[in-house]
Amino acid sequence: MAVHDAMDVLSGKWKISIISVLCYHNKRRFSDILNDIKGISNKMLSKELKELEINKLITRTVFDTQPVTVYYELTEYGLKLQSVIKHLSAWGTEHRKKIMGR
Amino acid sequence: MAVHDAMDVLSGKWKISIISVLCYHNKRRFSDILNDIKGISNKMLSKELKELEINKLITRTVFDTQPVTVYYELTEYGLKLQSVIKHLSAWGTEHRKKIMGR
């Protein structure tokens, strides 16, 4: 099932949120993403970024400054998830209204 | 974050697959879904169906036959996920090609 193939890659508590952040910012640093996503720990961010990189959804670029600077960005491939995220986000907004009662 | 609101409801190993099945079949019985989704156990199917019902994404209808017949179907609300599923599915198909190398 194709949907399951997609979810294999996207499963994990934070992956969708991470991709979402990268959709809006294009290039983003580790600590910035850490602040963007409320509640995530550095351990989890590190782990999920690594998995996304393995699956070719994002790239990791290191700049040899002092201290080092690392940028993450979506690959061309990962960018194709933008429309999915957009729809999901719209649905999520509506869902929150429904659950919260306003 | 709206995306996270959506994922709260959709998290779980099989929920997206279940919704996907109901997108294609409209009305579907417990044991049919069990067969549709490869690898799922009855315990998991039961649990995730219950959660989806609580969140108003699906409805559960019991027919008092002998033995009982139970149908699940998407609510009007759950149906709004169809476009998300469609995009996700398309992406998943492409992803499989990419990973499998063809």
Added chain:
DNA sequence: CGGCATCCTTCTGGATACTG
């Protein structure tokens, strides 16, 4: 048929401390 109960193992993920 459509589940629920139980057992048990694995995975998830938070807190904290440490490093180049």
Added chain:
DNA sequence: CAGTATCCAGAAGGATGCCG
């Protein structure tokens, strides 16, 4: 800054058996 290492609790989820 951008992680890694360790510890540990709790959740997820598979296997099996039982029930109306």
